[in-house]
Amino acid sequence: MRNLHMMMPPAYKKLWKEDFTELKKEDSRNGKAWMYEADPFLANLERESAKANMEKKRVDREKTQAKEKEMVDLGLGPSARNKGRRIWEQAPKVDLGSRIRRDIEDLLRHHAIWNPYGVRIPDNEQSAIIEEFSQLGFRRSHVEEAVAECKDREEVLEWLLIYVPDDDLPPWSLPERYSAGVSLATDDLAREAKIKRLAAAGYSSDLCSQVLDSKGGNELAAAEYLQSTLTGGKGFSAGTVSTESEDLWEEEQGTLEAIFGEHYSNPLPEVCEIKSESPNLPESTTFRFQKPSGHYPSTPPVVSIQSKGTPAYIRLSAIRQALQHAEENFLGEPMVFNMLDWLEANMPSIIERPGKLRDISVIKFSPSPVGAASELPIRQSQKQRRGIDWTPESEKSISVRAGWEAKQLTSAQQEMTRKREALPAWDTQEAIIRSVNTNQVTIISGETGSGKSTQSVQFVLDDMIKRGLGAAANIICTQPRRISALGLADRVSDERCSSVGDEVGYVIRGESRIKPGTTKITFVTTGVLLRRLQTGSAPNGNVASSLADITHVVVDEVHERSLDTDFLLALLRDILGYRKDIKVILMSATLDADIFIDYFGGRQSVGLVHIPGRTFPVEDHYLDDVIRQTGFVSELNDGSFEDYSETSAQAEESMGKVLRSIGMGINYELIASTVQYIDSQLQDQPGGILIFLPGTLEIDRCLAAVKKIPCAHPLPLHASLLPAEQRRVFLSPPKGKRKVIAATNVAETSITIEDIVAVIDTGRVKETSYDPKDNMVRLQEVWASQAACKQRRGRAGRVRAGTCYKMFTRKAESNMAPRPEAEIRRVPLEQLCLSVKAMKGIDDVATFLANTITPPESIAVEGALSFLHRVGALDHDKLTALGRYLSMIPADLRCAKLMVYGSIFGCIDACITIAAILTVKSPFVSPREKREEAVSAKAQFHKGDGDLLTDLSAYQQWSERVKVQGYWQTQSWCSSNFLSHQTLRDISSNKAQFLSSLKDAGVLPVAYSDSDPSSSRWNRNSSNRTLLRALIAGAFQPQIAQISFPDKKFASSITGTVEIDPDARTIKYFNQENGRVFIHPGSILFSTQSYTGAAAYLTYFTKMATSKVFIRDLTPFNPYTLLLFCGSIDLDTMGRGLIVDGWLRLRGWARIGVLVSRLRIMLDEVLAWRFDNPPASLEPTSDAGNSTTANAGVEGIGEKIIEIVRRLVEFNGLDQ
Known part of the structure; x- marks a missing residue:
């Protein structure tokens, strides 16, 4: 119709172009433009249909909004709904600077990967998503395009919010008063x-x-x-x-x-x-x-x-x-x-139908060269272990036997043999050898001091040497503690007249002394053997292949039922099915072996040998006996047992009154009276008294009561003491004094004090328990088990006949649990589940753990697996690259994650130090009598960054002083600043071990050294405390508490009104599982009134329920740290903001959440690429080929991503 006037006579051109055009415009304004279409009737039908569709969309939109409001308000009364609105109003606000937003969008459009595994959304779900998002205001064609490219509903929404231009987004996804395309004016x-x-x-x-x-x-x-x-x-x-x-x-x-x-x-x-x-x-x-x-x-x-x-x-x-x-x-x-x-x-x-968004973009979206990780090339020895040559009388076996026979003729060996013959285990030598050779599994029980740990392995080795199998012998013996592995290696080496590292050696974390081919007995910690099972198997083999060269596995102290031991037993039971020639020997300090016999197939397939102890008899005295003997009268009972005969009803009634007055708690006066009674019974005979108490507070109160006794030489003994303080318990007391040691259960098995002749047992222990329902670890004082009390009483009969005074009745003892509950049922299982998942040949974690000797609760396993998904170690039940590395680093899961982040973000030394501090303990000490001075000294190191960075500052200052002055010259400085010199040295030692582990795992190059200038790129951000805060929060996620500040208050001043910092008690803290939580009094943030760095949240390493739920080891962090490192990001489709990890709200533009969410995915891809391409050197290599060039390209993208993350965290999303 446009060019029709060109064909008309001149007289009609004006009529057509002007008059008719004006008439058409007037009709168009009145909604009658359809009359001028080529087919006006069809056009009118289409117009009416369009109006009906628009009305339908309006109604649907109103229904959707009502439904969303109903979902938010579901089950809530008016006050609760108002509270919900207030939560959004009080939520922290996030903004995004224009420059950094442009940089993120540029990265995403060039390198973002959508649906990398090509997952197709089912047709019925596609239709539902298209309808849902169309009703939310997106164009149907855009939703259809997104559905075709994405793997699920959440990714579809993210795709739309990134690629749909601002001026075509639904209003709810835009910030208030936002105008697309508007930019700030400049001077030019x-x-x-x-x-x-x-x-x-x-x-x-x-x-x-x-x-x-x-x-x-x-x-x-x-x-x-x-x-x-x-x-x-x-x-x-x-x-x-x-x-x-x-x-x-x-x-x-x-x-x-x-x-x-x-x-x-x-x-x-x-x-x-x-x-x-x-x-x-x-x-x-x-x-x-x-x-x-x-x-x-x-x-x-x-x-x-x-x-x-x-x-x-x-x-x-x-x-x-x-x-x-x-x-x-x-x-x-x-x-x-x-x-x-x-x-x-x-x-x-x-x-x-505008076409696909990708096709009409100015910038083409190219696929990222950064891909998902496949198999992780760990830097480790992957050589396949050779199987055992069981050929007897081989040339090497003959040589081994000849050397052994020659040694038996030496005077030194003969003298040592005579000492061994005095041990109870020597008489059971033949029984042990016969059982081990006959059965695939043997259980050896024997009390402390019987020689089971030192002699059994030697009996087995000597038997193999005699039978001409000395060359094949390779015995590995696990111990639950490092000190035990070291001590046994020393002792057995001495007994065999050889040096540690020759015939007998050890392997512990960070240290080993063995000689391949020569070492026949290797003592290891249980964790070391588990790591070998995880990493040492053949590329295409299973767990059993990692023990291909081992003839015997000895598991000591199985009665302790530690988490690692139960895990190892489950693996060994599976390995026995593959390796019919391997022998498993379990050693226990108790006679209760039935549970282990049943687990390994019953008595027909499991041998059992018991080694009698050589302790002296111990006489037991229960609470009522103690009261009679001491004549103890409590403050609540003024009666006396001397008034009645023992059999009289009055005596029984009086005893009942005393017992009721004592109650179920620990009576320190009765303990002091018992110490006096024991001293009077011993008279001038030597011998110490050992008192078992549940914790350090109870030890302090006990020693305070005992100090009043003139003859007492009171000493504490617990794990928190320095080694020098612990050694005092082994020394003889001053003349005229009797040694009285108040100890925790550390003295049950870990430490033996030879001169103890009397034990006072309160029957209590402080034990951690884990409740998977609320994800809470609780430290509770509970009754000890019967087995533990038996171990305690045995301490009184090591050198002579002794006595055990039990501060509980016979009935209370009968109600005690027979043995401690297995650790697997009372601790969080995240680390265990990750280790199981990393084992080759094990696909179903829950099924594997259900087959352990004491299966954990299924809810605990489910919670652990869910946690691993939340921290990024698992994705769709598969180990991620991060998860594989976390399983390789011998540290707490959170500490391992922190160190991995440190290697990526260029602050590795600081992160290793923090991990070491968490593994050891804080270097600060706080004596009860100088608590205020200690708090003041600690505050000098605090810069507003929380507990861990305060500890880091103290360690770094100490480390610098050590470099200049040496270790011993810094002790005075440590004392004046209430720092433990020994703890700082322990932290330094743990740092070295972690550094070695990171190199072994390929996280760091072998040549890395914090003192080497060429290693500076790995520590370029170590002084960036805001970034360190973020990495700590990311490593500890989901252990997050929200800070709830009170309403602001202001005061007048000369310069105007100023905001007043709130009282520390008015600041509240909330976490997801427990609601309100409280800062532990030992935290540097306990009395804080304000937080630096726009902090709105705290992350914590430890949560413990006592009188309240306390959190400690705290680090504050800002909202962008939450977005980048702490859980999934959901969009509120009512336009109110973002929801992180399902519960933390942030006010902000929906696109911010999507941009950050996709940036996080790209960061994960960079992590995966770096894990799959471990650093072989300290610096990037020069271009030496296509592979190097390609790697350099990916490395450049990775550095750009990491830099953007650093800027977002450091400036909280702003440009500067």
Whole structure:
């Protein structure tokens, strides 16, 4: 219809172009434009149908909003709903600076990976997602495109919020008062005007600014570059502008002006603008054509479309398609009219179906070279272990036997043999050898001091040597503690008259002394053997292949039922099915072996040998006996047992009164009276008294009561003491004094004090218990087990007949548990589940743990696996690259994660130090009598960053002083600052062990050293305390508490009103599992009134329930740390903000959440790539081939991602 007037007689042209056009416009304004369509009846039907669809969408939208409101308010009364609104109003707000947002979007559009495994959403779910998001305000075509590319509903929403342009997003996803394309004015008004003109075509202002600057401010060159990028690099040819080109352009402008009249304008000689008259386009649509810098019409003009209400990307899509059409049909002839005609005819359909967002993006989205991790190349020895040669009398076995026989003739060995013969185990030698050779599993029980740990392994080795199998012998013996492994290796080496590391050796974390082929007995900690089972198997083998060269596995102290021991027993039971020749020997300090016999198949397949003890008899005295003997009278009972005979009813009644007055608690006066009674019974005979108490507080109270006794020499004994203080218990007391030791259960088995002749047992122990329902570890004082009490009484009969005074009744003892509950049922299982998952050949963690000797609760296993998913160690029940490395590092899961993060973000030394502090303990000490002074000294190291960074500061200052002054010269400084010199040395030792483990795992290069300048890149951010806070929070996630500040208060001052810091008691803290929690009094943040660095949250390492739920080892952090490191990000589709980890709310633009969420995925990909490409050297290698070049490219992307994360954390999302 447009060109019809050209065919009319001149007299009718004005009627058609003016009068009829005005009439048509008037009808269009009144909603009757359909009458002017080619088929007005069909057009009217389509119009009515469109109105009905719009009404339906409005109703559906209102229903959706009502449903969302109902979901939020479900089950809540008016006050609760108001509280919910207040929670959002009080939630921290997050903003995103324009520059860093541009950098993130650039990264995502170039390198983001969507649906890397090609998961297809089922058809029924696709339909539901399309309907849901269409009703939320997204274009159906966009949702359909997203559904085809993404793996689930959450990823579809993220994809839409990233790729749908701002001006086409639904209002709920935009911040308040947001206008797409609006940018801040600058002082350079000319430049700003150019950017606005370029952006009017639909390009982003940021992109226009970048391109304009890259073209030296040349607006036409920038416009041509943008259009060339839009069409994939086509459309512009080099060359100079000819006179013919100028003439053609001017001639065409004259024709266009004649055709369009007042709708044509010519603001510049090389620019024309034509206002559309099409009723199918928005009324304000204007087409702008600019003459290109090259030859026209061999090169198409620069086109832009300005149309209010039409999203920018649709206008760009129309331009791209028009230019493609012109390339194919119009080149070489004036084309503005033809392009305009094509645009007016086709834009309505383009608006209806704009095409794929990816196709119309200015920047093409290329797949990232950073991929998901496959198998992790750990830096370790992967050589396959050789099987055992069981051929008897081999040449090497004959040589071994000859050497052994020669040694037996030496005087030193004969003297040692005589000492061994005095041990009870010597008499059971034949029984042990016979049982081991006959059965695949043998259980050896024997009390402390019987020689089972030192002799049994020697009996087995000597038997093999005698039988001509000495070359094949390879015995590995596990111990629950490092000190035990070291001590046994020393003792057995002495008994065999050899040096440690020859025939007998040890392997503990960070240290080993063995000689392959020569060492026949190796003492190891249980964790070391577990790590060998995890990492030492053949590439295509199973767990059993890691023990291919082992003939005997000896597991000592199985009665303790530690977590590692139960795990090892489960693995060994499976290995026995693959290795019929391997022998397993279990050693226990108790006779209760039935549970182990049943676990390994019953008595027909398990041998049992008992070694009698050599302790002296111990006489037991129970609480009522003690009261009678001491004549103890409590404050609540003034009676006396001397008034009645023992059999009288009055005596029994009086005893009942005393027992009731004592109650179930620990009576320190009775303990002191018992000490006096024991001393009076012993008279001048030597011998010490050992008192078992549940904890350090009880030890302090007991010693305070005992100090009043003139003859007592009171000493504490617990794990928190320094080694020098612990050694005092082994020394003889001063003349005329009797040694009285108040100890925790550390003295049950770990430490033996030879001169003890009397034991006072309170029957109590402090034990941790884990409740998987609320994820709470509780430290509770409970009754000890009968087995533990038996161990305690045995301490009184080591050197002579002794006595045990039990501060409980016979009935209380009968109600005690027979043995301690297995650790697997009372501790969190995250580390165990991760270790199981890392074992080759084990796919189902829950099934494996259900087959352990005492299976844990299924809810505890489920919670542990869920936790591993939350921290990123598992993804869809598969180990991630991070998870595989966490399983390789012998440290607490959170400490291992912190060290891995430190290696990625360039602060490895600080992170290793913090991990070592958490593994040992805080270096600060706080004597009860100098508590205020200790708090003041600790505060000098505090910079507002919480407990761990305060401990880090103290360690770093100590370390610098040691380098200058040496270890011993720093002791005075430590004392004045209430720091434990020994603890600091222990932290240093643990750092060295962790460093070795990280090198073994491939996290750090072998040549790394914190003192080497070439290692500086690994510590470039070690002084960035905001980043350290973030990494600690990421490592400890989901252990997060939200800080709830009270309402702000202000006070008048000379300069005006100032905000008053709130009282520390008015600041509240909440976590997900427990609601309100409290800062532990030992934390440096206990009395804090404000937090630095925009901190809105705390992360904690330890949570413990006593009188309240306390959190300690605290680090504050800001909202962007929460977004980047702490749990999944969900979008509130009512436009209120973001929800992190399912419970933490942040007010902010929905796109912020999506950008950060995708950035986190890219960060995970960088971590995976780095794990799969462990650093072989301290510095990136020079280009030495395609592989190196490719790696350098990925490394560059990774560094860019890490830098953006650092900036987000450091500036809390702002540009600076």
